[in-house]
Amino acid sequence: MNALPAAAQRTREAFAQAGGWEQRARLLMRWGEKLEPLADAERSDTNRVHGCESLVWLVGELHDGIWTFRAASEARLLRGLLAVLLERVNGLASAELARVDMADWFESLGLSRQLSPSRSNGLNAVLKRMRELAASPD
Structure with missing residues (x-):
């Protein structure tokens, strides 16, 4: 795996400390509650990720060559x-x-x-959209 950003390393450590599946599931739900909410205007069709069963919106910003993404979904587990x-x-x-x-x-x-085929497809669609945004010229 590539070198991880510091936040990803902390995430990996937090999940490694979760003893069993139930603890990881609770941690996952708490992580979803930390998502920065998107403004109503950002929950537009332009920002919607198609290919997900649940509604998912993704906003990406590029600053000094580094990407920052924000996302939202109505589905708790997906968040x-x-x-x-x-x-x-x-x-x-x-x-x-x-x-x-x-x-x-x-x-x-x-x-x-937690990655059922439909969730895996949806998350792959999110990652694909991130890559599309990163490849766009503007």
């Missing part, structure tokens, strides 16, 4: 999964973002069992 994905990708440059292995990241957190 938690989005939160830990954001911990992995925020602070990366476009080239680093292109190399993120989402399955490996969730495996390292002990969250693979």
Whole structure:
């Protein structure tokens, strides 16, 4: 795995300390509650991630070559999964973002069992949208 941003390293450590599945699930829910809310105007069709069963919105900003993403969803579990994905990708440059292995990241957190095929497809759609934003010329 590539060198992790500090926030991702802290996330990995927090999930490693969770003893069992129930503790990781509670931690995941708490992580989702920490997501910075999106403004109503940001919950637009332009920012909607298509390919997710649940509604998901994604906003990305590039500052000095580094990406920062914010996301929202109505689905509680998905908010938690989005939160830990954001911990992995925020602070990366476009080239680093292109190399993120989402399955490996969730495996390292002990969250693979939460990635049903539909959730995995949805999170892959979120990562794909992040990469599209990072590849856009503006």
